[in-house]
Amino acid sequence: MIHPHTDPAVYAAQLADKKTRLSELLAPFEAPEPQVFDSPGEHYRLRAEFRLWREGEARHYAMFEQGDNRKPILLTDFPIASRRINELMPQLQAAWTDPALGFKLFQVEFLSTLSGDALITLCYHRPLDAAWHAAAETLAAALGVSIVGRSRGKRTVIGRDFVNEELIVAGRTFRYRQPEGAFTQPNGVVCQKMLGWAYDVLGERDDDLLELYCGNGNFTLPLSTRVRKVLATEVSKTSVNAALSNLADNAIDNVTLVRLSAEELTQALNGVRPFRRLAGIDLASYDFGTVFVDPPRAGMDPDTCELTRRFERILYISCNPETLAANIAQLHDTHRITRCALFDQFPWTHHMESGVLLERR
Template sequence: MGLSFNPADYDQELAAKRQRLIDLLVPFNAPEPQVFSSPTEHFRLRAEFRLWYQDGQAHYAMFEPGEKYKAVLIEQLPIASRRINELMGPLLEACKAEPLLGRKLFQIEFLTTLSGEALVTLCYHRPIDEQWDAAAQVLAEQLGIMLIGRSRGRKRVLQRDHVVEELQVADRTWSYQQVEGGFTQPNGHVNQHMLSWALDAVGENTDDLLELYCGNGNFTLPLSTRFRKVMATELSKSSVRSAIANLEMNQVDNVTLIRLASEEVTQALTGVREFRRLQGIDLSSYDFGTVFVDPPRAGLDPATLELVRRYQRILYISCNPETLANNLAELDSTHRITRCALFDQFPYTHHMESGVLLERR
């Protein structure tokens, strides 16, 4: 996204995204997509700023794409959450006033939640130690935030290294541990729409769900209420740790979480290879009727495509509509699209999230 945007253009830009998705899905006779819009301002829960020094004074700065040496100085960022905008000025002024906080500070990262929590990471070109801790603790208490300090090879955590988000999905509130530096959906309002749509799309089921790329359990938690059992897989160790914490925090007991890549899941389920991480798990006890995938931008690899083709229903959330269309071309011979949605996670950019429910022909 460029740093210049106009909320008055939002509806037109969203309409263009909708048409782009429709055009990509024409070959597959997809139904009309449901469109879930974003707030036009204060929608982004994360923000990262470099510090730019002019006349010895630090300023927040961002850079237009491809212009890494041409700083745009910023005092407020309307696309960022209101909490981020409230904190920007007081935080920077406090760092300017206290050398233990401000000396060789080069980057500030904000992570906020719809539930009101804020975690700020201060990044330094110098070592930080217990003296930094004492000054940072005073600042954290003044602003009502959690603070982390980072310098080369060092990480100083005050309070905790994560926020706890609360998302309303259907008639239930779910709590999520979101770790500093880990992946989380940046647009909380649209994330709630995504989760609610996925829950509605799968309906009530008496069989089981296979989930690939489960991350921190963003979708896993609400989807667990619609199936007998869930087997969820994720490769990232930090995401697995958060997913386990989130299952425990929400008292979800019908999910088995396995740290495997999607290719390894394919090998395990097709009997090609055995994995030590699957010891004690009876794969034959699962009756998978639905597979849920939320892959990276590259989409599904050929082996995973062949795996998901085996199931009656495929729920596919995509962050790249072009690779989604490529994958659908492979699945079209066995499955048809019965539901479709556009989620505007990233207003004022060409990026968009989409979702399709495919059912066996």
């Protein structure tokens, strides 16, 4: 739901409600009181996606209430989005009056970063021709952005198909390549707080880390500096390529990255079947002390959850507190929660990110 206000008192009350909800979900497991990491009330969202809605000869940015795609909410700005996105919105709207750019344009996506980089994706119901390419190059130069054009399975890139982000953890700046169309954390300020919390909770260790669902290496980069070495897995080829670039760009050389799903790695570690992508990796050489997981909303499947039970410490970041609680219920007989946190990635909504450290009893 889109909120027309950002009243600090209302925000504080909503955040308190989220803390209560998380505490109640984790109460059966005797969790400590969660640390709470708040969000700015405005200009926190680094991604935004809009449909275009025609009224007469004019077209507007539009969003819809969930479940209702007939009544558009027309926008001239979007206060929860980054200042860079709000700066670009009217400039792009002026540009799409050019038929070379505006003809059969139906959707616009913005991707920005805390470091000021930005990329715009333009989606069309038509092939992109030479006139589009020339107009898009002129626009990209004028706005100081990269542009990606999409049309029926084809993609045309003006500039780069990724943005560059910089996040500071424990005084060190980490550089991230964030590809267009791939998952990235939407709230950069809170993401930085999440990374700092995970870095602190993991602590300085002399053993190894197993990371499941590593994405573009968001957590991998800072956590790799706290352990001897890391074995990280991710199934998305786009995210794997971004993670490999990020590791190289940050001169991190103690991470081995394997393109496997968490379920496939579980099968490999259980000896169910071998995987060619693990050839040359000596799993026996790892002394895993901690497993780090950041699963999708569905949480860990039962077999992967059972795999994590083998580890002394389970560091778990969750975007769905209900599936987090369900996974902890499976692990509660062998592990207890020693640290807990709430990260308000999505202010003005009921959604929340949370984190727990589970340690063997």
